[in-house]
Amino acid sequence: AAGVIQSPRHLIKxxxxxxxxxxxxxPRHDTVYWYQQGPGQDPQFLISFYEKMQSDKGSIPxxxxxxxxxxxxxxxxxxxxxxxxxxxxxxxxxxxxGYSNQPQHFGDGTRLSIL
Amino acid sequence: KQEVTQIPAALSVPEGENLVLNCSFTDSxxxxxxxxxxxxxxxxxSLLLIQSSQREQTxxxxxxxxxxxxxxxxLYIAASQPGDSATxxxxxxxxxxxxxxxxxxxxxxxxx
Numbered sequence: 001a002a003g004v005i006q007s008p009r010h011l012i013k014x015x016x017x018x019x020x021x022x023x024x025x026x027p028r029h030d031t032v033y034w035y036q037q038g039p040g041q042d043p044q045f046l047i048s049f050y051e052k053m054q055s056d057k058g059s060i061p062x063x064x065x066x067x068x069x070x071x072x073x074x075x076x077x078x079x080x081x082x083x084x085x086x087x088x089x090x091x092x093x094x095x096x097x098g099y100s101n102q103p104q105h106f107g108d109g110t111r112l113s114i115l
Numbered sequence: 116k117q118e119v120t121q122i123p124a125a126l127s128v129p130e131g132e133n134l135v136l137n138c139s140f141t142d143s144x145x146x147x148x149x150x151x152x153x154x155x156x157x158x159x160x161s162l163l164l165i166q167s168s169q170r171e172q173t174x175x176x177x178x179x180x181x182x183x184x185x186x187x188x189x190l191y192i193a194a195s196q197p198g199d200s201a202t203x204x205x206x207x208x209x210x211x212x213x214x215x216x217x218x219x220x221x222x223x224x225x226x227x
Binding site for chain 1: 158
């Protein structure tokens with residue numbers, strides 16, 4: 001079965017650079033979520049989109065932005081990168097139809113390292 | 116704000132043993148609860164989802180229960196195998212929320 005695809009798998013950047021992470025949800029899924037997992041930490045919710053509109057917002061820094069496109073893929077844009085942004089970034093998708101009661105399926109993540 | 120706690124933080128058992136992982140949450144008005152497995156440096160694999168109207172879900176050797184009144188969920192693993200070694204996380208949704216709040220996980224080691 002198709003899963004959530006994230007690219008790239010690994011990304012190395014320097015401080016103050018920008019990065020773009022991409023997420024391709026499971027076909028027909030209408031909701032995309034982004035999470036950040038620091039070393040030894042539990043995943044923290046950043047932001048979600050339902051039918052291309054922002055549906056919920058968590059602890060996403062102002063330096064980050066995200067959007068969901070017409071084909072339902074999503075991109076997380078990160079600017080002015082800081083050492084503390086080094087983490088595993090997960091994308092998840094679900095088929096909600098407007099209800100938050102469906103399981104979220106996670107991708108393998110993008111490991112971002114800031115030098 | 117929802118807080119999710121998992122105890123113990125780590126657990127080591129011999130192969131073949133049955134075991135229980137615990138998850139507690141502060142806000143009983145959860146919408147549902149999801150259990151995940153995470154291998155080192157890998158993504159999160161969804162194991163079971165329990166909706167707020169349900170009391171338990173089963174998948175193979177896994178059984179998850181939910182008691183909203185006590186703010187607890189348990190994940191029961193029968194006849195553990197070395198391949199079950201991983202970190203297990205529980206996470207809950209609040210009503211009307213799209214975000215999962217995670218516990219810090221229980222790291223399980225099954226010794227052959």
